[in-house]
Amino acid sequence: MNLKTSALLLSAFVMACSSPQKTEKAKPKSKVQEIVDKAIAFHGMEGLNKAEFSLTFRNIDYTYKNNNGMFEYTRTQTDSIGQTVLDIMNNNGLVRLTDGDTTEITEEKRAAYTRSVNSVIYFFRLPFGLNDAAVNKTYVGEKEVKGKTYYEVKVTFAQEGGGEDFDDVFLYWFDKEDYSMDYLAYLYHTDGGGMRFREAINARRIEGVLIQDYVNLKPEDERMDIMNIAELYNAGELEVLSQIINEDVKFTLNK
Template identity: 45%
Template sequence: MRTLLPLLFLSLAFLACESKQSGDISSSEVPVANAQTIVDRAIEVHGGERFENLEMAFRFRDREYTAKREDGQYTYTRAFTDTLGQVKDVLTNSGFSRTINGKRQSLPAERVKAFTASVNSVIYFALLPFGLNDPAVQKQLLGTVTIKGIPYHKIKVTFKQDGGGEDFQDEFLYWMNQEKGTMDYLAYTYATEGGGIRFRKAINPKVIQGIRFQDYINYEPAGNNFLEIEKDFEAGNLKELSRIELQDIKVRAR
């Protein structure tokens, strides 16, 4: 799974906010399409500068997440209760720590790496397409494809080893709606736990404090046709594995 590159984002103090209409940018306002302008437009449509300094909280699979980003400083937390007690993970610019019932835990390096990746990946996906302009991101426009009768720009993303995190060899595909500018589908490869490919369809879009959040249907392909996986989706050849659903989202954008 992709870890959040230099891990930019969000934290505590939350306000419940009403959804409002997304400010989709008219296709007539988009310059000649290239990977950078397409990604810039998608980020703007999904929230733009509101991502830069904000506080948020949400629940995902019975775990509570908070995130804060301010002037390049970030704090992410994850809290849950298990058989050991109340667990709290905290990730900042300085590193990762875990407490259980308020007591700091000493963890081996491999567990720190795994917990860091787990917290980062949840927030990374929650805030996409923000993060796609990170310096380690390498973007390539693969062309135009049609999915369910709608034309999309298809973007391939790879990562530089320098600044690309532990999973820099992962590859991503993004499908940006040509008319609305929204990121409606994504796919990625991953090497952890034996590796594999996933394809996600965005559902249930909602705009809170000017930021667009989306849930996803998570699919697994039968084969390895990553670069043209949208064809397998169109043909109904992908198996639904799970739903990625954020609950009780609260945001305070600045």
């Protein structure tokens, strides 16, 4: 290789290195994705994919462990004759232990226990779960609830990965200013079906994570269009059923 050829190759190499490289532009976030991401950040829940927590709900103890998708949820309670009943739910399914011994249960009961354990954990860690792969999110628009403006988001689920409750419908209302999740509603079909509306109360932070309790309400006609439920709440036409109170909450975020 002569000096002239070497000089030309060196010149081409320098120009290639110094020229701006074409990179594929990242797709801009959709409006609904931006809302959900900001809500998860405001609630301090970005780290729940690698975390542990425990809580007591209605005198029953729950624990949660998640290590990047490898999870274990437990529920511990005392039955009517004083035995300790432990349900352990993980990626492989659910088993029940009574006083430390494996309990034989029907598949129907296993499914019911799984729904029950998962429901408590799912609602407690909202809005974290709204980025799950099976979640279909739609930005509905702005909605006024009790005099404040909220972003309204509708959620449905893909049948694959959406569990037994894939045909449920959820609505969430995120504060337009700080993205707190102040209200939610859902239409469900399991266990007889129905419709509920929840108002967040008792907001507090534990280890930086925003924890909320809820007032649980329902419409008189649970077959109504869920898209109109906020109007009934504004008009004071929902019936209070109960309060969802999470006690003795402890968090460990494994960074």
